């Protein structure tokens with residue numbers, strides 16, 4: 540077992556630590572910091588193994604006339620660099636879970652940790668992509684991506700180089716100066732993904748990002764996303780209604796029940812990477828799809844025929 544020992548003189552910054560956490564390939568290696576308040580060995584091990592830790596998290600919304608129980612007692616760990624999809628019926632609390640993790644909504648109970656920090660307010664160190672691209676119509680594709688750097692006060696030259704690199708990675712190198720109205724829906728969504736990734740966040744949260752796209756564009760964007768993910772080495776939580784999309788993209792699929800949303804099952808997807816579209820026709824892929832479908836049938840979310848209550 541390798542271990543990382545840091546003396547008082549050489550105590551690193553939190554960002555340096557995160558770099559070490561991300562670079563280490565040995566999940567069993569440990570860290571000992573002897574500075575007060577620094578990371579202990581047990582912290583290091585848990586940070587490395589479970590980049591995200593959600594414990595007993597529930598959320599209720601108090602409305603004018605009623606209380607809506609959106610999420611109930613969610614427990615979930617996500618490893619550093621993992622691609623996890625969340626799938627479940629409409630209204631089961633998927634977006635709520637994402638908003639809680641981003642610190643944009645407070646949980647009613649339970650705890651959430653991202654990296655070495657408890658979530659208790661908006662987390663700057665992540666990227667979010669929603670179903671609608673929310674691009675600014677008066678800015679070009681490049682300027683839309685650079686918005687992220689402007690908000691964060693980052694160096695413009697470095698940010699421009701990275702924005703161009705990201706846009707090229709998703710095939711938009713010839714559309715840097717195009718305005719959103721000159722772009723297709725898929726291109727617009729690519730721009731918003733690049734904007735979310737400009738500051739190289741360790742965590743990307745995606746809420747049905749391809750839900751409004753046609754099937755062919757959706758296929759291509761899944762490939763583009765996996766390419767970005769493997770190059771950027773980030774952790775992804777991806778919300779979708781598509782079983783096929785979840786199987787294709789994920790290391791694990793979290794299947795949720797109807798409201799109040801609970802985790803019904805977590806399915807590990809042991810398909811090789813890099814994933815190819817042709818994999819969707821393999822027996823292994825279809826077996827995973829059937830496995831997820833079976834959970835929804837058991838929950839009564841999916842029925843083959845009217846009156847079919849198997």
Ligand SMILES: Nc1ncnc2c1ncn2[C@@H]1O[C@H](COP(=O)(O)OP(=O)(O)OP(=O)(O)O)[C@@H](O)[C@H]1O
Nearest residue numbers: 600602607609628629630631632633634635636798
């Ligand atoms: N800000 C809010 N105030 C009150 N109720 C809310 C709020 N946000 C969500 N809800 C309720 O919480 C429940 C879960 O909503 P949520 O948007 O998380 O579902 P979802 O799983 O993302 O659904 P969909 O698949 O349709 O996007 C719903 O009943 C919704 O009406």
Ligand SMILES: [Mg+2]
Nearest residue numbers: 633634635746
């Ligand atoms: Mg939603």
